[in-house]
Amino acid sequence: xxxxxxxxxxxxxxxxVQSRADMPVLDPNTGFGICRNCVKNIYHxxxxxxxxxxxxxxxxxxxxxxxxxxxxxxxxxxxxxxxxIIMQDRAKKILSVAxxxxxxxxxxxxxxxxxxxxxxxxxxxxxGPTGCGKTAxxxxxxxxxxxxxxxxxxxxxxxxxxxxxxxxxxVRNLYYAAGKDIEKTEHGIIYLDEFDKIARKxxxxxxxTADPGHEGVQQGLLKMLEGSVVExxxxxxxxxxxxxxxxxxxxxxxxxxxxxxxxxxxxxxKRIKKDNSAIGFGSEIPSKEDTDKKxxxxxxxxxxxxLMKYGxxxxxxxxxPVICTLETLDEDALMRILTEPKNAPVKQYEKLLAMxxxxxxxxxxxxxxxxxMAIERKTGAxxxxxxxEDVMLDVMFEIPKSDEPRRVVVTEACIKGEEExxxxxxxxxxxxxx
Ligand SMILES: Nc1ncnc2c1ncn2[C@@H]1O[C@H](COP(=O)(O)OP(=O)(O)OP(=O)(O)O)[C@@H](O)[C@H]1O
Ligand SMILES: [Mg+2]
Numbered sequence: 001x002x003x004x005x006x007x008x009x010x011x012x013x014x015x016x017v018q019s020r021a022d023m024p025v026l027d028p029n030t031g032f033g034i035c036r037n038c039v040k041n042i043y044h045x046x047x048x049x050x051x052x053x054x055x056x057x058x059x060x061x062x063x064x065x066x067x068x069x070x071x072x073x074x075x076x077x078x079x080x081x082x083x084x085i086i087m088q089d090r091a092k093k094i095l096s097v098a099x100x101x102x103x104x105x106x107x108x109x110x111x112x113x114x115x116x117x118x119x120x121x122x123x124x125x126x127x128g129p130t131g132c133g134k135t136a137x138x139x140x141x142x143x144x145x146x147x148x149x150x151x152x153x154x155x156x157x158x159x160x161x162x163x164x165x166x167x168x169x170x171v172r173n174l175y176y177a178a179g180k181d182i183e184k185t186e187h188g189i190i191y192l193d194e195f196d197k198i199a200r201k202x203x204x205x206x207x208x209t210a211d212p213g214h215e216g217v218q219q220g221l222l223k224m225l226e227g228s229v230v231e232x233x234x235x236x237x238x239x240x241x242x243x244x245x246x247x248x249x250x251x252x253x254x255x256x257x258x259x260x261x262x263x264x265x266x267x268x269x270k271r272i273k274k275d276n277s278a279i280g281f282g283s284e285i286p287s288k289e290d291t292d293k294k295x296x297x298x299x300x301x302x303x304x305x306x307l308m309k310y311g312x313x314x315x316x317x318x319x320x321p322v323i324c325t326l327e328t329l330d331e332d333a334l335m336r337i338l339t340e341p342k343n344a345p346v347k348q349y350e351k352l353l354a355m356x357x358x359x360x361x362x363x364x365x366x367x368x369x370x371x372x373m374a375i376e377r378k379t380g381a382x383x384x385x386x387x388x389e390d391v392m393l394d395v396m397f398e399i400p401k402s403d404e405p406r407r408v409v410v411t412e413a414c415i416k417g418e419e420e421x422x423x424x425x426x427x428x429x430x431x432x433x434x
Contacts, residue, residue, distance in 0.1 A: 008035035094324040126258040128326025131380020148178035148188035155197035159216025167220035168232040196259030199311030225319040227251030265298040334371035357405045365412040
């Protein structure tokens, strides 16, 4: 650049421009330019303005929290969950209270910034057999709560330095769920799914093999659960040492750790029997039919020491003070899941077929048969949808071939695969049933 002299278009000062730094904004053709000093001032004003906005936002955040508290009282949260989740009343209550208290803590913290008293958070551990509604319950809760919520699969985490995702990933997921807003991230909820998979192997299986990987993950999580500043880079920048890091304080993040904890009922049973034998109760071997009932009775009696035996380190258990247990779903519950929830599989198919002018009818015996098959598959409610999907495939294929209003009846035999669901023209139906 030539050694020209320009006048700053804002302050009018004469500037000898030797490099870009002398006049950061300059169009030599028109002579429009802003000197370094003015740019600095503008930058300063913008910063001030942003800070002012953030201060106001904080005040508003407290107001919004007030509204959220009003809207999300525990009984209202539970009522909402009832629309989607069958049974699991105790778990719904526990989560409703946990979520409500999470809001309250936020409000308290905002209003008592300088106070030395604080309300400690109550992280939750949630356990129950596979397909009983753990993940489903949490995902519905998150939709209601209007605070960021992210699910991270704990079994995908590895100790720092190992190949795989570091524990920080859980916080990074939340940061993305919060639309990259750090303040929102710091008040969100992290659901660590499959939490039982990071149990120390030497715990549950009593094997002597060391298991440093899983214990390392637990140690890593421990820091986050306690509340610490977690640092991470934007996705995919791990290899760049100069990539800017994002810092998030986990002090106010609510952690909910969920898992099936397969086999924990045996540990609980053993402990109870040990306690009871001391005062003279005999131990009975339950009949096979009683196993589910027994499981439901046992799971609610879980204590921290059982989790320790299972392979969770005591320090973590100490930071998960609320234990929330879910029950095995029996045949009746599975039948209700098919039809009652707002998003019940049968309702979904009814809606789909209605769009083609078709009325869908499931006979009671058919629903019971679906539930029976789901129980055989031992995956809780998870397999319900798949069983129905298999049966409905041909119907879904045939129906759109015509625009005639029709009716489809699904019978027990259809579910068993012995016959195809019948498609009737709608007029004949009324004659038939009349
Ligand atoms: N109690 C319930 N009420 C309504 N639907 C349920 C219930 N339990 C499970 N479901 C349905 O079954 C499916 C599987 O449930 P979910 O994913 O919550 O299982 P999970 O308890 O997390 O099991 P896992 O331990 O295997 O992860 C979901 O689609 C959910 O809609
Ligand atoms: Mg799950």
